[in-house]
Amino acid sequence: MNVRWRIAALVAYLVVLMLPIYWMLNMSLRDNYDIMSQLALAPLHPTLHNYAVILTDPAWYLGYVNSFAYVSMNTVITLVVALPAAYAFSRFRFVGDKHLFFWLLTNRMAPAAVFLLPVFELYSTLGLIDHYIAVALAHTLFNVPLAVWILEGFMSGVPREIDETAFIDGYSLPRFFLTVFIPLIRAGVGVTAFFCFMFSWVELLFARTLTITEAKPIAAVMTRTVSASGLDWGLLAAAGILTIVPGALVIYFVRNYIAKGFALGRV
Amino acid sequence: MARIEFQGVAHSYGPSPAAPEDYALQPSDLHWDDGGAYALLGPSGSGKTTLLNVISGLVRPSKGRILFDGSDVTGLSTAQRNIAQVFQFPVIYDTMTVFDNLAFPLRNRGVREPEVQRRVGEVAELLDLSGDLKRRASGLAADAKQKISLGRGLVRSDVAAILFDEPLTVIDPHLKWSLRLKLKQIHQELKLTLIYVTHDQAEALTFADRVVVLSEGRAVQVGSPTELFERPAHTFVGHFIGSPGMNLLPCELDGDGVRIDGFSIPVAPARLERARRASGELILGIRPEFVRFRAQASAESLAAEVTAVEDLGKYKIATARLGRHLVRAKLKEDARIAPGPGWLVFPPEWTLLYAGGSVLE
Amino acid sequence: MLKPFDNRAWLLVLPVFALVAFNAIIPLMTVVNYSVQDVFDATHRTFVGADWYRAMLRNSRLHSALGRQFLFSALVLLIELPLGVGIALVMPRKGGWATSLTMVLVALPLLIPWNVIGTIWVVFLRPDIGLLGHFIDHTLGIHFDYPTVPMQAWISVVLMEAWHWTPLVALLAYAGLRAIPPAYYQAARIDGASGWAVFRYIELPKMRGVLTIAVLLRFMDSFLIYTEPFVLTGGGPGDSTTFLSIYLVKLAIGEFDVGSAGAFSVIYFLIVLALSYVFYQALQRVGTGEAK
Numbered sequence: 026m027n028v029r030w031r032i033a034a035l036v037a038y039l040v041v042l043m044l045p046i047y048w049m050l051n052m053s054l055r056d057n058y059d060i061m062s063q064l065a066l067a068p069l070h071p072t073l074h075n076y077a078v079i080l081t082d083p084a085w086y087l088g089y090v091n092s093f094a095y096v097s098m099n100t101v102i103t104l105v106v107a108l109p110a111a112y113a114f115s116r117f118r119f120v121g122d123k124h125l126f127f128w129l130l131t132n133r134m135a136p137a138a139v140f141l142l143p144v145f146e147l148y149s150t151l152g153l154i155d156h157y158i159a160v161a162l163a164h165t166l167f168n169v170p171l172a173v174w175i176l177e178g179f180m181s182g183v184p185r186e187i188d189e190t191a192f193i194d195g196y197s198l199p200r201f202f203l204t205v206f207i208p209l210i211r212a213g214v215g216v217t218a219f220f221c222f223m224f225s226w227v228e229l230l231f232a233r234t235l236t237i238t239e240a241k242p243i244a245a246v247m248t249r250t251v252s253a254s255g256l257d258w259g260l261l262a263a264a265g266i267l268t269i270v271p272g273a274l275v276i277y278f279v280r281n282y283i284a285k286g287f288a289l290g291r292v
Numbered sequence: 293m294a295r296i297e298f299q300g301v302a303h304s305y306g307p308s309p310a311a312p313e314d315y316a317l318q319p320s321d322l323h324w325d326d327g328g329a330y331a332l333l334g335p336s337g338s339g340k341t342t343l344l345n346v347i348s349g350l351v352r353p354s355k356g357r358i359l360f361d362g363s364d365v366t367g368l369s370t371a372q373r374n375i376a377q378v379f380q381f382p383v384i385y386d387t388m389t390v391f392d393n394l395a396f397p398l399r400n401r402g403v404r405e406p407e408v409q410r411r412v413g414e415v416a417e418l419l420d421l422s423g424d425l426k427r428r429a430s431g432l433a434a435d436a437k438q439k440i441s442l443g444r445g446l447v448r449s450d451v452a453a454i455l456f457d458e459p460l461t462v463i464d465p466h467l468k469w470s471l472r473l474k475l476k477q478i479h480q481e482l483k484l485t486l487i488y489v490t491h492d493q494a495e496a497l498t499f500a501d502r503v504v505v506l507s508e509g510r511a512v513q514v515g516s517p518t519e520l521f522e523r524p525a526h527t528f529v530g531h532f533i534g535s536p537g538m539n540l541l542p543c544e545l546d547g548d549g550v551r552i553d554g555f556s557i558p559v560a561p562a563r564l565e566r567a568r569r570a571s572g573e574l575i576l577g578i579r580p581e582f583v584r585f586r587a588q589a590s591a592e593s594l595a596a597e598v599t600a601v602e603d604l605g606k607y608k609i610a611t612a613r614l615g616r617h618l619v620r621a622k623l624k625e626d627a628r629i630a631p632g633p634g635w636l637v638f639p640p641e642w643t644l645l646y647a648g649g650s651v652l653e
Numbered sequence: 654m655l656k657p658f659d660n661r662a663w664l665l666v667l668p669v670f671a672l673v674a675f676n677a678i679i680p681l682m683t684v685v686n687y688s689v690q691d692v693f694d695a696t697h698r699t700f701v702g703a704d705w706y707r708a709m710l711r712n713s714r715l716h717s718a719l720g721r722q723f724l725f726s727a728l729v730l731l732i733e734l735p736l737g738v739g740i741a742l743v744m745p746r747k748g749g750w751a752t753s754l755t756m757v758l759v760a761l762p763l764l765i766p767w768n769v770i771g772t773i774w775v776v777f778l779r780p781d782i783g784l785l786g787h788f789i790d791h792t793l794g795i796h797f798d799y800p801t802v803p804m805q806a807w808i809s810v811v812l813m814e815a816w817h818w819t820p821l822v823a824l825l826a827y828a829g830l831r832a833i834p835p836a837y838y839q840a841a842r843i844d845g846a847s848g849w850a851v852f853r854y855i856e857l858p859k860m861r862g863v864l865t866i867a868v869l870l871r872f873m874d875s876f877l878i879y880t881e882p883f884v885l886t887g888g889g890p891g892d893s894t895t896f897l898s899i900y901l902v903k904l905a906i907g908e909f910d911v912g913s914a915g916a917f918s919v920i921y922f923l924i925v926l927a928l929s930y931v932f933y934q935a936l937q938r939v940g941t942g943e944a945k
Contacts, residue, residue: 112665134877138921227763227764229768269761381834400844441840
């Protein structure tokens with residue numbers, strides 16, 4: 026393909042892709058009155074007021090804190106349990122291994138809607154509602170299977186001879202795993218962490234259902250911007266933009282491995 | 293078929309090469325005769341693949357011109373040069389049948405279908421692929437796939453040269469031999485110019501009429517396998533070719549010969565003369581195949597201590613200590629030798645001298 | 654090389670099993686429980702066997718929702734697959750700042766919380782304050798009011814979904830493309846192949862693995878979709894954009910019809926299970942055929 030056509034097509038797509046986000050950005054820099062009174066392609070009197078409100082009002086910024094909290098917890102828990110499991114799938118056969126792998130997959134595909142009410146009841150019985158751990162654990166339903174899949178894919182790329190050599194050299198399994206193996210698959214670990222972050226950060230159904238006030242994620246907080254004069258679009262837009270920023274940063278750090286991770290390590 | 297010439301061709305992968313080290317390929321004026329079978333031999337990083345890619349047009353050299361039969365092809369693309377290349381691993385079009393794979397280059401050039409049928413049939417016959425023409429190419433073994441890769445080059449009757457980049461790398465060892473034989477057979481029948489890159493000297497020496505030995509981007513010697521073996525032009529060639537490689541011993545001029553650690557070794561007068569006029573460290577080179585062993589002392593023998601004898605079936609390799617140096621000798625399987633004192637003889641006709649790495653002849 | 658057989662590996666797998674089982678099996682049991690009982694309140698329950706199932710299977714609203722769901726998922730695939738592949742083909746492959754920037758921008762929609770996606774598009778499509786809404790309504794002169802016009806609601810939802818998830822297909826296809834060894838392109842140049850031939854005989858076949866993953870991931874995920882369309886249209890106007898998950902949540906939480914919802918959940922889950930099985934088989938073939 027002619028290089029110039031390629032670039033033109035790519036730029037056109039990127040512009041279209043960024044347009045809705047740009048529009049949010051545009052609105053976030055204007056106050057609500059300004060927004061409602063006229064449509065402008067760029068803010069005529071840009072203001073950071075909306076952002077100031079969000080960053081200073083605990084009702085708002087705690088939402089971000091909450092989201093970060095349970096997302097981080099989820100990532101850690103997922104990685105800690107998924108790494109040994111992926112290793113088992115990669116290196117051994119055992120009774121029911123194929124069935125287990127398949128069963129894990131079905132959970133990745135589970136419709137959240139099906140689990141919503143019963144999960145709420147379950148966590149309610151355990152008194153975990155409105156705690157970070159509730160959401161962090163609930164999200165492991167789909168994150169753990171995904172993590173196992175991705176990590177297994179990366180692990181199978183490491184020849185078993187390395188394991189055997191280490192064992193001959195006297196390494197115990199934990200020591201080998203921590204000091205030799207994990208460094209070899211650190212790209213895979215990074216990708217997995219990225220996906221855990223991603224799917225936990227964007228998920229709303231469980232996050233909203235399992236929290237009330239203390240652990241409410243920012244995404245749920247956003248729906249509370251209705252006031253007597255109606256929805257505050259500027260504030261809403263600023264909140265939205267701020268939910269995109271962490272994601273953008275994370276993508277940047279794993280940009281070299283994202284594509285391979287999406288392919289579940291199988292490319 | 294074409295005669296390929298380099299005129300001052302050099303290549304650097306960096307943007308602004310200044311010193312010799314920046315060049316992957318040092319400036320050279322190599323040439324390849326029409327219909328010759330050449331091997332480009334050298335260790336990894338010696339520039340063989342770069343050289344090959346410069347010939348094929350996949351890489352445009354930083355400097356110099358390339359001529360095919362006298363015309364400048366430096367600016368031409370690969371397809372325009374009519375080159376065929378076989379890669380390290382089989383490159384085939386998975387979704388096509390063997391027939392379609394072979395027909396692909398012809399159809400792309402707009403060749404008429406009856407002609408396509410004819411050419412593909414001929415080439416398939418030559419490569420023993422006739423029975424597989426209707427099969428999906430992806431289902432075949434690695435060696436058959438490499439034959440298909442080769443076949444795509446052969447179908448084009450006007451192909452200038454066929455280039456091979458370590459094509460036997462993924463082939464099972466017991467099939468390598470039959471593929472090499474097939475290549476030789478093709479060369480004899482079709483008289484094509486074949487250029488074969490490899491780091492395996494056995495492959496190079498059995499395949500080629502002439503071998504180009506490369507080291508660090510420079511063609512160190514070009515010659516027939518015999519020449520390379522008997523008269524290595526460079527200590528590198530002496531060391532790289534042969535298993536084990538040539539014995540290289542530092543020495544000093546001493547009257548009618550040279551001296552190594554107090555041992556006097558006679559050297560052919562012509563070489564001695566050149567050595568006297570040369571500068572740089574003097575090194576004596578003799579191939580293990582030419583080192584003679586005697587159980588008793590004789591006129592020109594050198595007292596040595598045999599430290600090890602390896603019996604490798606068809607021959608034996610003896611390692612002996614001569615003064616401070618180790619010398620290896622390759623002896624026949626029935627040679628009588630054991631660790632302990634012994635005497636070595638270096639026949640003057642096989643004793644070469646090197647100064648600054650280059651042979652003195 | 655065959656992997657050694659060792660049942661002690663179960664120890665390594667146990668935490669995962671326990672965690673996922675906790676989150677999956679217990680709730681599922683609850684769901685099945687609801688599906689076979691008529692619950693009046695905490696103390697009044699009667700076992701009704703397969704009644705709820707029979708009712709659900711005959712439920713016309715369920716049939717409509719299922720039909721809409723298949724239509725939606727089919728549209729999603731038809732748009733996102735070719736578009737995603739096309740984008741992957743024009744994305745830079747050389748590395749450097751252009752590649753990094755492109756990756757970040759392309760992947761961005763995937764990291765936005767799903768309700769924010771809905772919100773972005775609510776705003777974007779409003780005729781008074783949204784760029785696209787305003788453009789369609791004022792500049793193109795079409796009366797644009799998707800909350801009340803079913804066709805417009807559909808187009809909006811599909812547009813939003815494509816905007817949101819095409820990047821996933823693009824990134825997958827891109828990964829597949831970058832994995833192609835340069836020798837194939839070189840051989841194609843030598844054989845005099847055209848750009849189209851390169852795509853058809855080299856790129857597309859070599860992307861088979863990642864495209865399989867893309868098809869199955871996108872089909873499955875679109876089949877389960879809830880938040881984004883719910884925020885955008887609430888399932889409306891009326892029932893016109895009520896897909897399976899939205900209908901289920903309406904039943905369970907909106908109408909408190911836990912019996913129906915339970916039966917529906919089980920049916921829904923069985924459908925997903927069947928589809929997962931297909932996914933699994935295809936992925937196994939991909940894994941053994943290509944990467945390994």
